[in-house]
Amino acid sequence: MTKPLEFTIHHRLDGALARTGTITTPHGTIETPAFIPVATRAAMRGITTEQLTSTGAQAALVNAYHLYLRPGHELIDRAGGIHTFMNWQGPTFSDSGGFQVMSLGVGFKKVVDMTGDRAENVTKKKDKLAWIDDDGVRFKSHLDGSMHTFTPELSMQIQHGIGADITFAFDELTTLHHDYYYQIESLDKRTHPWAERSLAEHKRLNAERSHRPPQALFGVIQGADHEDLRRKSAKFLGSMDFDGFGLGGALRKENIGEIVRWMNEELPDDKPRHMLGISEPDDIFACIENGADTFDCVSPARVARNGALYTRYGRVNVTRSQYKDDFTPFDADCDCYTCQHYTSAYLHHLFNADELLSKTLSTIHNERFIVRLVDDIRASIADGTFFAFKQRFLADYYSKKQA
RNA sequence: GCCGGAGUCGUGUAGCGGCAAUCACAGGAGACUGUAAAUCUCCCCUCUUUCGAGUUCGUAGGUUCGAGUCCUACCUCCGGUA
Numbered sequence: 001m002t003k004p005l006e007f008t009i010h011h012r013l014d015g016a017l018a019r020t021g022t023i024t025t026p027h028g029t030i031e032t033p034a035f036i037p038v039a040t041r042a043a044m045r046g047i048t049t050e051q052l053t054s055t056g057a058q059a060a061l062v063n064a065y066h067l068y069l070r071p072g073h074e075l076i077d078r079a080g081g082i083h084t085f086m087n088w089q090g091p092t093f094s095d096s097g098g099f100q101v102m103s104l105g106v107g108f109k110k111v112v113d114m115t116g117d118r119a120e121n122v123t124k125k126k127d128k129l130a131w132i133d134d135d136g137v138r139f140k141s142h143l144d145g146s147m148h149t150f151t152p153e154l155s156m157q158i159q160h161g162i163g164a165d166i167t168f169a170f171d172e173l174t175t176l177h178h179d180y181y182y183q184i185e186s187l188d189k190r191t192h193p194w195a196e197r198s199l200a201e202h203k204r205l206n207a208e209r210s211h212r213p214p215q216a217l218f219g220v221i222q223g224a225d226h227e228d229l230r231r232k233s234a235k236f237l238g239s240m241d242f243d244g245f246g247l248g249g250a251l252r253k254e255n256i257g258e259i260v261r262w263m264n265e266e267l268p269d270d271k272p273r274h275m276l277g278i279s280e281p282d283d284i285f286a287c288i289e290n291g292a293d294t295f296d297c298v299s300p301a302r303v304a305r306n307g308a309l310y311t312r313y314g315r316v317n318v319t320r321s322q323y324k325d326d327f328t329p330f331d332a333d334c335d336c337y338t339c340q341h342y343t344s345a346y347l348h349h350l351f352n353a354d355e356l357l358s359k360t361l362s363t364i365h366n367e368r369f370i371v372r373l374v375d376d377i378r379a380s381i382a383d384g385t386f387f388a389f390k391q392r393f394l395a396d397y398y399s400k401k402q403a
Numbered sequence: 404g405c406c407g408g409a410g411u412c413g414u415g416u417a418g419c420g421g422c423a424a425u426c427a428c429a430g431g432a433g434a435c436u437g438u439a440a441a442u443c444u445c446c447c448c449u450c451u452u453u454c455g456a457g458u459u460c461g462u463a464g465g466u467u468c469g470a471g472u473c474c475u476a477c478c479u480c481c482g483g484u485a
Contacts, residue, residue, distance in 0.1 A: 040438050099437045112436055142439040248437065276437035299436045306435065359441065
């Protein structure tokens with residue numbers, strides 16, 4: 001195969017931007033919409049690749065920043081690439097390190113804020129581990145304090161060493177707390193020029209490294225919650241020679257669907273769109289309805305490790321004492337390995353006893369839950385029942401909290 | 404029997420005349436959205452939704468403006484010794 005990526009659209013939903021399709025990569029295909037679990041450091045925390053496969057995951061996403069620091073992208077290249085290294089034969093994505101621009105910078109020690117109304121939600125200069133200028137980002141390693149400068153070129157070199165099928169342009173992830181003028185500057189001086197530089201370096205590397213399977217590059221749209229900036233960014237990047245697009249950045253939960261629509265109305269229809277860092281069921285519905293094709297997110301895994309499991313009726317902490325004597329599966333509707341073999345009481349006990357297995361079993365469940373949700377949404381688009389499915393699912397999902 | 408030591412929140416502790424009283428564990432609840440997350444936050448004597456009120460450091464007295472803290476007696480436990 002000469003092209004790094006092909007995207008075929010199969011179904012479209014009347015009255016919305018939702019579609020189903022197939023992404024074809026050198027390491028296999030992804031039926032979209034799809035949820036892509038995150039294996040930041042070339043490992044899905046707490047579970048094996050076989051267990052990840054059992055969740056129905058079609059692909060996995062790794063992170064350039066983390067793998068650059070350890071074990072190093074040259075080492076992964078020597079291993080034969082990320083697929084061989086981590087024994088994951090399916091399609092892979094690699095994030096550019098753009099998220100760390102925010103999470104180690106202004107967002108350091110903060111929770112991602114999708115409301116914008118937490119007043120003190122920006123990290124002070126001296127406490128940060130990342131500093132931005134128009135050329136790139138200086139990082140202070142969270143592992144040993146050493147300094148590293150990320151540029152679009154370095155990010156692409158790292159991502160090519162890693163060898164993921166789909167890579168992302170290095171971008172600046174802003175927050176809802178940055179003002180409008182900062183958001184404009186961020187687009188014009190960094191995210192957009194960096195996208196051009198990422199693309200140029202990517203093309204050079206794909207040509208230079210012809211002994212490896214060709215890699216795809218997605219440009220990442222920013223613009224926070226401003227319609228004009230989102231449309232402008234989508235138009236600008238959409239006209240470039242990317243294989244697909246990342247829908248990134250500061251999103252306001254309240255109107256996340258609308259923000260996604262602004263971008264997708266401007267983007268070329270025939271290229272895939274990846275929603276970066278989103279996985280709450282209501283957000284997934286809103287994004288798919290407005291044209292998102294794939295998703296990645298650490299949340300299902302993280303909340304699982306911390307004891308929160310998804311059910312049809314909402315996300316619930318198994319650590320609650322009510323599950324101590326509950327000898328039924330935590331989610332009776334679930335076909336995952338965990339729910340097929342273990343009871344709520346057992347999971348409750350494992351968390352209580354701080355057994356590693358608690359995290360493994362709950363991660364398997366949550367990843368399966370979100371993967372299956374998106375699979376079901378895909379099926380509902382194909383057979384035209386999307387809106388009914390969405391209404392029923394969300395009514396159930398939020399029925400407990402409203403009560 | 405005598406000598407010495409100790410009794411503080413479910414447990415183990417801090418406390419050195421001045422705030423229901425430290426810390427840890429246990430217990431209860433919550434949070435988590437391109438992973439510095441096996442993390443973090445809150446509650447945890449009683450009553451109260453809150454503000455707040457009440458009762459407390461083995462028991463009973465005493466000294467003091469004020470006692471978990473000092474004194475006396477008693478009770479219990481742990482060492483040592485007959």
